[in-house]
Amino acid sequence: xxxxxxxxxxxLEPGAGAEAVRDARKLLAKVWHPDRHASDPxxxxxxxxxxxxxxxxxxxxxxxxxPPMPPPPKVERVAPPKVExxxxxxxxxxxxxxxxxxxxxxxxxxxxxxxxxxxTQLGRQDGSPVAVREPTVPGPVIVPQPQPAPTPQPxxxxxxxxxxxxxxxTLGSTRDEVRAVQGAPVDxxxxxxxxxxxxxxxxxxxxxxxVVGWDEIDHQLHISLEPLDAAVAxxxxxxxxxxxxxxxxxxxALQGTPHTxxxxxxxxxxxxxxxxxxxxxxxxxxxYDSFDGSLKVGK
Numbered sequence: 001x002x003x004x005x006x007x008x009x010x011x012l013e014p015g016a017g018a019e020a021v022r023d024a025r026k027l028l029a030k031v032w033h034p035d036r037h038a039s040d041p042x043x044x045x046x047x048x049x050x051x052x053x054x055x056x057x058x059x060x061x062x063x064x065x066x067p068p069m070p071p072p073p074k075v076e077r078v079a080p081p082k083v084e085x086x087x088x089x090x091x092x093x094x095x096x097x098x099x100x101x102x103x104x105x106x107x108x109x110x111x112x113x114x115x116x117x118x119x120t121q122l123g124r125q126d127g128s129p130v131a132v133r134e135p136t137v138p139g140p141v142i143v144p145q146p147q148p149a150p151t152p153q154p155x156x157x158x159x160x161x162x163x164x165x166x167x168x169x170t171l172g173s174t175r176d177e178v179r180a181v182q183g184a185p186v187d188x189x190x191x192x193x194x195x196x197x198x199x200x201x202x203x204x205x206x207x208x209x210x211v212v213g214w215d216e217i218d219h220q221l222h223i224s225l226e227p228l229d230a231a232v233a234x235x236x237x238x239x240x241x242x243x244x245x246x247x248x249x250x251x252x253a254l255q256g257t258p259h260t261x262x263x264x265x266x267x268x269x270x271x272x273x274x275x276x277x278x279x280x281x282x283x284x285x286x287x288y289d290s291f292d293g294s295l296k297v298g299k
Contacts (some may be wrong), residue, residue: 003067033276034051069142161211164226165224170225170226175206175209181222202214203215214264215261216262232247242296251285275294
């Protein structure tokens with residue numbers, strides 16, 4: 001893969017430095033991670049190829065020392081061909097005469113008067129006169145005035161959701177709780193689950209009216225998630241690591257609140273834009289991928 005192709009794959013300007021290349025790789029790897037498209041096999045196959053190209057581009061630029069792209073070759077301008085002027089046409093066009101508006105009005109009035117006389121003078125076929133209805137004057141048009149929508153009252157926070165910090169929402173929070181903390185979304189999408197879009201790649205997912213997941217890239221969401229069992233969390237902190245079979249409380253105690261939680265296909269948490277942890281139905285770790293080495297996994 002050439003330097004130019006590598007920069008284009010990572011969607012960067014030529015000559016971008018090491019930090020920009022690393023950030024671009026993390027963001028694109030998160031967007032094109034195959035697990036994000038598990039519900040669509042065709043799209044998942046495309047994502048696998050995209051992720052392979054992203055990693056190859058990153059390695060190519062890293063091994064080459066992040067060099068700038070060579071300047072594009074100079075293109076000589078070619079003068080456009082000379083166009084001969086077109087000879088004037090011998091055909092003479094005659095302009096169409098315009099019909100004056102008053103002529104149309106006179107013809108219409110005459111036609112209406114003739115029809116009225118024919119109806120009133122001739123009558124029906126049996127000789128009886130035709131009754132002519134007097135024109136009715138329409139009454140005033142009443143336009144209904146729109147009524148203002150009632151202002152929703154936020155529900156008290158923390159009545160049924162998992163433990164979380166004050167001024168945040170978490171798993172199990174209701175729509176009213178999220179709106180009270182985060183404000184109104186810019187869009188609401190209903191596909192598999194109900195998703196509230198807060199812009200910039202930030203989403204909140206609901207199922208049966210409560211939060212089941214979120215996706216945050218630019219730290220716009222006011223979210224927090226704390227362990228249910230403080231004793232288990234303290235033991236994990238003293239131990240300094242978690243492993244396959246550990247609980248969510250142990251992972252939370254050592255990794256903090258995940259920036260992305262998926263629950264549509266399976267329970268998966270994301271940390272540091274690439275590292276993932278998978279859980280089973282009993283909330284225990286079944287698999288993980290320490291993409292950037294930030295996961296505190298022990299044996």
